[in-house]
Amino acid sequence: MEFTVLKKNLSRLYYSYVKKYIKQILVSLLLSIVVAGSTAAIAWLLDPAIEKMFIQQDKTMMILIPIAIILSFAGKGTALYFARVVLIKVGSQIVFTLQKEVASSILTSDVHQLESKHSGQYLSHIQFDVGQVNQLVSTGVLNIMKDTFTLIVLVALMFYQNWKLAFFALLMMPLAAIVAKSLGKRVGKATKESILLNANLSSYLVEMLKGSRMIKMFQREKFELDRSSKILEENMHIRNKVAFIMIRATPIMELLTGIMIAGFIYYSGFMIRSGEMGINNFFSFLTAMMLAYQPIRSLATINMLIYQGGAGAERVFKILDLKPNIKEESSLSNLKINTGDIEFRNVSFVYPKTNDAAIKDINITIKGGSTAAFVGHSGAGKSTIINLLPRFFDPKQGEIEIDKQNIINVTLSSLRKNISMVSQDIILFDDTVRANIAYAKLDASNEEIEKACDFAAATDFIKDLPASYETMIGENGIKLSGGQKQRVSIARAILKNSPIILLDEATSSLDSESEEKVQNAIINLTKNKTTLVIAHRLSTIIRADRIFVLNKGKIIDTGTHDQLLKNSTIYKNLYSKQLSA
Ligand SMILES: Nc1ncnc2c1ncn2[C@@H]1O[C@H](COP(=O)(O)OP(=O)(O)OP(=O)(O)O)[C@@H](O)[C@H]1O
């Protein structure tokens, strides 16, 4: 990552998230000064300890100095503890805010924005990347303050004890800085790789879990294990790489310290002999120098923390900056449903990153309260037409009107409130039957829910479930049969009670008894509602007031079942091959 980009992200992180905790940071800054002061006090106390206790053998000092040493350590420990507590709280508060914002951004993003990335990648952003920001805020910020102050105070003490030696020690510092800088760059690159791999791993795990049944049927356990081993192994390597670079600073710093101490002892030998320095100054200086080792090492690696935190923030900000094209404009008026007429005028649509239009020049008028059926080969564009109505996507060309109001000129919430959708792939949450149905109307009474289930012909099977309405149905309703899932989703749509119904009939066929139940449920759902149905069942098609035959994205024929049987070859074909089967 470029330095300017890093700076931009860090300043955004600061101004938008960290700044409001400036009081807490100031508190930990004060506590850091206490830590620094007491660390230096420990080193300084060795000076009077040697002079007063060992050389002069002062009785009072023999008690006072050990007490002072205990107090210094206690002061350091307490101050450090509270500084950490304060910043850990700030860090997790920022994690909370960021995660909430990522969640909100995901919830308001467009369908196609979300689908351009694997869901595993979002998991990685919300956990891993936010975690790196947390590291920076809670550990990084404290280390910068505490270690800088400690270092300053210790160096001051060293100068106080003997400026010549201190000057000599200071010469070594720029060396450490150079080492740190080169390591920072390398760790940055490795971290980037590790983050990509982490996102890949999350994506893979999501697929592996979702595909468990398919994996078993194709007996691809070994294949998948090999695949996962590969990803896990790559992760291991990169994890090692980052960790190794991080600790590479240690041996170099150890060596530098060793050289410093050796040179320093060598030099002090002369000075003590010539009476230029006392033994007491020597020990105090030595202690200060030893204690300076930890903050130097920590500061040498601080740029890695900053880099990782900045890079994590960058990826999180990218999600936060997703600007939905299809969004709620509060300035718009609400959709007013009168009869529920629907009109498509010259509507064309191209999926992002594809060349051919999925639907072309669609012109249809559907009278309020009537049922329009769409039939056509797989991939003809039936689901696409239906998905345009609740604005999952906006048409590339043309207009869609409901009761003469263009759907892009009314609020999204009023539009979607008036449309119920029972989709081809039923989506249910891992929750109770009741909660899944009540999702359509959160404050629905028990009577309302049960009535909806009655209309959806779902009451019988729900009563037979282990805990009736309170039965947990598992991930995406895995504990229900296909027909049961359909009826739960129909009950949910019935409860929503909206004037427009979009129905993408499931292609999977059910046994005739369940089939009849689902059909009855659908009849109840669509009664007196403007209904757009993608029909695979003959019974649905015959019941429709008007049928549109789609081929390669175009409407090629319209009419009733009987008219189409006479006039449309494609319809005749579809009918004889699929529908009557
Ligand atoms: N998200 C998408 N991105 C890109 N292309 C898509 C996407 N969804 C569908 N398509 C393409 O658009 C065309 C129409 O798809 P659509 O889902 O509307 O077909 P359909 O008539 O509903 O078929 P089926 O009866 O199989 O459900 C297809 O060629 C398909 O490949």
Ligand SMILES: [Mg+2]
């Ligand atoms: Mg479809």
